[in-house]
Amino acid sequence: MASKQTDKPVSSSQRALMELREMIFAGYLPAGSDHLETELAEQLKMSRTPVREAILMLEGQGLLQMRPRKGVRILPLSPEDMAEIYDVLTELESLAAENAAAFGYSAQNLSGLAQAIDDMDHAIKGPDLQAWARADNRFHKELVRLGGNRRAQAIVDMMSDQVRRARATTLTLRPLPTKSNADHRKVYQAIKEGDRSVARETHRAHRRHAKQIIVDILAKHSLRFV
Amino acid sequence: MASKQTDKPVSSSQRALMELREMIFAGYLPAGSDHLETELAEQLKMSRTPVREAILMLEGQGLLQMRPRKGVRILPLSPEDMAEIYDVLTELESLAAENAAAFGYSAQNLSGLAQAIDDMDHAIKGPDLQAWARADNRFHKELVRLGGNRRAQAIVDMMSDQVRRARATTLTLRPLPTKSNADHRKVYQAIKEGDRSVARETHRAHRRHAKQIIVDILAKHSLRFV
DNA sequence: GCATTTATTTATGTATGCATTATGGGCTGC
DNA sequence: GCAGCCCATAATGCATACATAAATAAATGC
Known part of the structure; x- marks a missing residue:
C-alpha cells in the first residue's frame, strides 16, 4: 500500500499527463478555456x-x-455530449453485465460489487x-472489469472521466x-x-434512466460543463 | 472531388500518422514486429x-x-482480441441502428446504405x-454515421481499423x-x-453471427494477425 | 477616414543535441 | 567452465534552438 521507499521517478510526460488531468478535473483549467503550450x-x-x-x-x-496558434482548448460538454457519453456507457456496461453473468463468478469474486452497493x-x-x-464509480468500474473486455474497459474509463468533470x-x-x-x-x-439477459437488460434500463436524469438537469439549467 | 490544385502541405506528424498506419495495414510493419524510433x-x-x-x-x-528501449511493437491480434473488438462493435453499431431508426430519415438520407447493400x-x-x-465497410460506417453519436463513430472507426488488419x-x-x-x-x-427495436436487434444478431464466424476461423487456424 | 497591404510579433512544428538509463557483452574471479 | 560484475553502447526522454506561418499591428494609399 505504501509507495516504494523513494518516490518513483516518473517521466516528465507521464507527470504532465497526470497533472494536466488533475488540473482539468479540479476546474483549474476550466472547460472552454484556452492555454498556450508555453504557459502550461x-x-x-x-x-x-x-x-x-x-x-x-x-x-x-x-x-x-x-488548435494551432489558438492554444489547447479544454473541451466543454454540452447536454448533447453528455447524452452521447451516457449512450456509449450504457451499451458497453450492459455488455459487461451480460458477460459477467456468463462467467459464472463466485460470490467471492463479486465481493467488490457487493461492497460498493453497501457503501452506496x-x-x-x-x-x-x-x-x-x-x-x-467503484460499482460501475468493477462491473466493467468483471465483464472482461479490456477494450470496453478502456473506453468506459475514458468516458467516465468525462462524466466526472460534470459530477461536481x-x-x-x-x-x-x-x-x-x-x-x-x-x-x-x-x-x-x-x-445474462436479466443482467444486461436491468443494467441497460438503469443506465438509460440515469442518462435521462442527468441530461434533463443539464438541459434545464442550460449548462455546459466542466 | 479533385484535390486542391497544389497538394495540401500536411504537417510531418500528420504524414507520419498516415504513413505509419498504411505501413501497418499493408503488412510492411507486421504484427509483433519491433521498430526503433530512429529507423522509422x-x-x-x-x-x-x-x-x-x-x-x-x-x-x-x-x-x-x-516499449522503452525495445522499440515500438506493432500489436498482434489474438482471437480473444478480435472477440473483444467485435463485441464492442456489436454494441455500438446496434445503438447506431436504433438511433438511426428513431431519427426518421427519409429514403433520400438512407441512399448511402441502400447503395452499399446493392454493391454488396x-x-x-x-x-x-x-x-x-x-x-x-461502407454500410457499417454509414450506419454509425446515421446513428449520430460522434463518440460512437470515433470508437467504431478505431475498432474497424483493427478488424481491417485481419481482413486480408x-x-x-x-x-x-x-x-x-x-x-x-x-x-x-x-x-x-x-x-427501433427491430433495427437494433436485427443488427445485433447480425454482428454476433459475424463475430462467431471470424473468431472461429482465427481460432481454428491458430492465427494471430496483422 | 477607411480599406488594403505590409511588417512584426509570436505560437507552433520540427530538428538537433545531450543526458540518462537499460541492455548486452566481455571480463574477472572462483 | 560458470557466475556475477562492470563497462560500453545505444535508444529514449527531454531541452533547446530555429524556421514557418498565422494573427495583429502599423502604415500607406486612395
Whole structure:
C-alpha cells in the first residue's frame, strides 16, 4: 500500500499527463478555456516537449483539442455530449453485465460489487453525496472489469472521466439516488445467478434512466460543463 | 472531388500518422514486429519528433505499443482480441441502428446504405471479395454515421481499423457472405420504418453471427494477425 | 477616414543535441 | 567452465534552438 521507499521517478510526460488531468478535473483549467503550450510548460516546470506529448494523449482521450496558434482548448460538454457519453456507457456496461453473468463468478469474486452497493446504501443515509459518487464509480468500474473486455474497459474509463468533470455540478442538482441501488442489487443478483439477459437488460434500463436524469438537469439549467 | 490544385502541405506528424498506419495495414510493419524510433524516422525522412508524436497517437488507438528501449511493437491480434473488438462493435453499431431508426430519415438520407447493400449484392455475384469488403465497410460506417453519436463513430472507426488488419486473411477463409445481405436489408427496412427495436436487434444478431464466424476461423487456424 | 497591404510579433512544428538509463557483452574471479 | 560484475553502447526522454506561418499591428494609399 505504501509507495516504494523513494518516490518513483516518473517521466516528465507521464507527470504532465497526470497533472494536466488533475488540473482539468479540479476546474483549474476550466472547460472552454484556452492555454498556450508555453504557459502550461512553465506551470509544470518542464519544457514544451513532454507537455506536447501529454496534450496529444489527452486529445486522443477527448478532454481537449489542439488548435494551432489558438492554444489547447479544454473541451466543454454540452447536454448533447453528455447524452452521447451516457449512450456509449450504457451499451458497453450492459455488455459487461451480460458477460459477467456468463462467467459464472463466485460470490467471492463479486465481493467488490457487493461492497460498493453497501457503501452506496450507507452513503445515502448520510447523506454523503461525495461518498455515494465514489461508491457508484467503484460499482460501475468493477462491473466493467468483471465483464472482461479490456477494450470496453478502456473506453468506459475514458468516458467516465468525462462524466466526472460534470459530477461536481450534477451531483448537487439531481434528486437523491435512493432508487438507484435497487437496480444495482438486481444486476448483482442476475450476475451471481448467471442470468445474462436479466443482467444486461436491468443494467441497460438503469443506465438509460440515469442518462435521462442527468441530461434533463443539464438541459434545464442550460449548462455546459466542466 | 479533385484535390486542391497544389497538394495540401500536411504537417510531418500528420504524414507520419498516415504513413505509419498504411505501413501497418499493408503488412510492411507486421504484427509483433519491433521498430526503433530512429529507423522509422529514417524511413519517413523526417526527424524523431513528429514520428514520436504519431506513435503516441497510434498507441492511443491501440495499434502499437511503445516499449522503452525495445522499440515500438506493432500489436498482434489474438482471437480473444478480435472477440473483444467485435463485441464492442456489436454494441455500438446496434445503438447506431436504433438511433438511426428513431431519427426518421427519409429514403433520400438512407441512399448511402441502400447503395452499399446493392454493391454488396453485385460483388457477391462476381464474386469479388475485395469489393464486397469495401461495400460492407461502407454500410457499417454509414450506419454509425446515421446513428449520430460522434463518440460512437470515433470508437467504431478505431475498432474497424483493427478488424481491417485481419481482413486480408479472414476474407479468404470465411464462407462467401451470401446470407449477410438479407440482414443488411432488414436493418435498412427497420430504420426506414422507424422500428427501433427491430433495427437494433436485427443488427445485433447480425454482428454476433459475424463475430462467431471470424473468431472461429482465427481460432481454428491458430492465427494471430496483422 | 477607411480599406488594403505590409511588417512584426509570436505560437507552433520540427530538428538537433545531450543526458540518462537499460541492455548486452566481455571480463574477472572462483 | 560458470557466475556475477562492470563497462560500453545505444535508444529514449527531454531541452533547446530555429524556421514557418498565422494573427495583429502599423502604415500607406486612395
